[in-house]
Amino acid sequence: MPPIAVIDFETTGLSPAAGHRATEIAIVLLEGSRVVGRFQSLMNAGRRIAPFIEEYTGITNEMVQAAPPAADVMTEAARFVQGAPLVAHNASFDQQFWQSELRRVSGRKRPDPVWTSPPSFACTMLLSRRLYPQAGSYRLGALASFHALPDAGRAHRALADAEVAASLLCRIRGDLQERYQVDEAPHDLLVQLQRCQRRSMPKAIAAYFEGLRDHA
DNA sequence: TGCCAGGCCCTCTTTAGGGCCTT
Numbered sequence: 001m002p003p004i005a006v007i008d009f010e011t012t013g014l015s016p017a018a019g020h021r022a023t024e025i026a027i028v029l030l031e032g033s034r035v036v037g038r039f040q041s042l043m044n045a046g047r048r049i050a051p052f053i054e055e056y057t058g059i060t061n062e063m064v065q066a067a068p069p070a071a072d073v074m075t076e077a078a079r080f081v082q083g084a085p086l087v088a089h090n091a092s093f094d095q096q097f098w099q100s101e102l103r104r105v106s107g108r109k110r111p112d113p114v115w116t117s118p119p120s121f122a123c124t125m126l127l128s129r130r131l132y133p134q135a136g137s138y139r140l141g142a143l144a145s146f147h148a149l150p151d152a153g154r155a156h157r158a159l160a161d162a163e164v165a166a167s168l169l170c171r172i173r174g175d176l177q178e179r180y181q182v183d184e185a186p187h188d189l190l191v192q193l194q195r196c197q198r199r200s201m202p203k204a205i206a207a208y209f210e211g212l213r214d215h216a
Numbered sequence: 217t218g219c220c221a222g223g224c225c226c227t228c229t230t231t232a233g234g235g236c237c238t239t
Contacts, residue, residue, distance in 0.1 A: 011239050015221040020239075052217050053239060092223050093238040125237065126224075139237065156239080 001032045004122075004187055005084040006169060008162040009097045010057045012047045016100035021045035022070060023059050025077050026158035028166040029084065032184075033173070035166065039080045040159040042067035045101075057156045074101045085187035089140045089165045091123035122187055124168045126194035130201065131175055140164055147171050180205050 006028045013020030022043055029037035042059065044067045054060050067073075088094035125138050135146045141155055144164050149171065152163035172190075176182040180202055182189070189208050196204045 009239080013220080014239055018221065020221090023239090050217095050239095056217075056239070088238090090223090090236090090238045093221095096222080097239095123224095129225080137236085 001184055002187075003036065003084045004030050004087055004169070005081045006030060006087045006162050006166040007081075007094055007098065008088060008158045008165060009094050010059055010156065010158050011097055012045075012049050012053060014093070016096050019047070021047045022074075022097050022101050023047075023049060023057070023064050023067075024158040025073060026162040027077060027080055028159075028162045029080075030166055030169065033170040037080070038159065039077060040162075041073045041076070043070040043073035044068065045070040058154060059157070070101060071105045074105050078102060078105075085120055085122065087122045087124060087165065087169055087187070087190070089123070089161070089168070090125045091121035095121045120188065120191050122169075122190040123194050124165050124172060127172050127190060128168070130193065130196075130198045131172060131179075133198070140168070143168055176205075 008026050009022050010024040011020050011022050022045060024040070024042045026040040027038070028035055029039075042063055044064050049059065049061050049064060086095075086098070124143075125140075128135060128138050128143055132143070132146065135143060137143075140161060141164075143149075144167070147168065149164055149167040152167070153160035155161065155164075173182075173185045176185045176193075182205055189205070192204055192208060193201055
């Protein structure tokens, strides 16, 4: 099964369009349910971190000032991912920062397909909304408690959150297998399922695998 | 922690508004 990269950013705020920048990135590389690689680094993007975000993440201005430049870290992160499809919790957030930070790198160098091709993101929050209507809350921490996922360390640090999101993804894949007999849940199937209504999932799964067979 | 953003989803909806989730 091809690898999937589960990613999490810590940032100075909610929107790259508002000038917010990444302060930390972590990536957990999964093959099936097996972790085959981890990447984590603080990064210095030259932005001050507001006190309430320092408290929220535990990442201080001093820590970021001592970190390598954001461009170097993102270059290393892109090489680590090697074009693998990406997964995140509330992926629209991490997708914005992934693309924004990489654009800053590729804008200074010869364009590289790894950086210029927007990867497709699967979202563990959207999938959880469809699969676990009884969960109540779809915050990462709440879903970790709901499923009794292994503790990964301090919440709101990138590697801990990426580890929890990876565990959640494995749980989602396991439940898809149990409920819908999906032996493996490829990334593009996850992307399709996160867009369809719960009652339409069996039909979407069947259509997906019929499509694969027709193209074989 | 939330006023700032943006996407998704629900409903007292669809010619809209508000809550959730991410930092």
